[in-house]
Amino acid sequence: MGFLQGKRALITGVASQRSIASGIAEAMHREGAELAFTYQNDKLKSRVEAAAAELGSNIVLPLDVSDDAQIAACFEQLGQHWSDGFDILVHAIAYAPREAIDGEFLDGLTRENFAIAHDISAYSLAALAKASRPMMAGRNSSILTLSYLGAERALQNYNVMGVAKASLEATVRYLALNLGAEGTRVNAISAGPIKTLAAAGIANFRKMLHHFETYAPLRRSVTIEDVGNVAAFMCSDLAAGVTGEVTYVDAGYNILGMTGIGDGD
């Protein structure tokens, strides 16, 4: 029996088979969770429906997190399927306008780009936590989001997305404090670079991946399966004592102080 048997998980952020959310959904399904999915827009609808069907789910709901009405409608519709609540919310959503994640930090920076990156990539976690609260309270439930090292270190090209990820990680801590008394845990996984649609928007992503594979302690990049397995564990009762944490699934890259000296040059 899988360690997520009896759990219900809502998965956001599937855009392709390469999405980190797809790796998470696969691992959660393998461990026995019942799944529901959201899709951002009509272009993605049939793709997400097909992915859901492969994992035995026919609950597929529209959700653009920039729209309060869609957030409310999503959880209302979910309530029609899962009237007594659900246990896991996976937030795998981020966006910044392309010009803001290419070149120097200040070059692509505008008030609007800053606001969009924070709205879609950080505020949306709090908004979904708030909207799902009545359905998740009192069930030993778990909320999980995806972050990146750019939240803590200044990384070339990541720019305003790094600032938004810092906000996301702080939001994880405040939500963990707020929802802990109801038994809801809130955590993040900080994943190493993985070639997905979102990653393709970051300038010089291939170079970044190569650098990572050269210098990470495990001398490899990570996969959506690596992230999916840790996500399934973090959202299970095996991790019942963990909340407000950022867990790295990055082949150890974050422990490094300096790269490019000695072996691996």
Ligand code: NAD
């Ligand atoms: P992806 O492109 O497969 O997924 C990004 C998802 O965000 C898509 O499903 C897209 O539909 C969704 N999205 C964007 N704007 C939205 C909106 N307004 N409403 C609803 N959904 C919206 O890419 P991914 O790499 O799997 O990204 C998932 C998460 O993982 C993101 O938070 C990303 O920052 C994070 N992450 C990615 C990497 C990486 O290298 N790929 C590393 C660390 C963290």
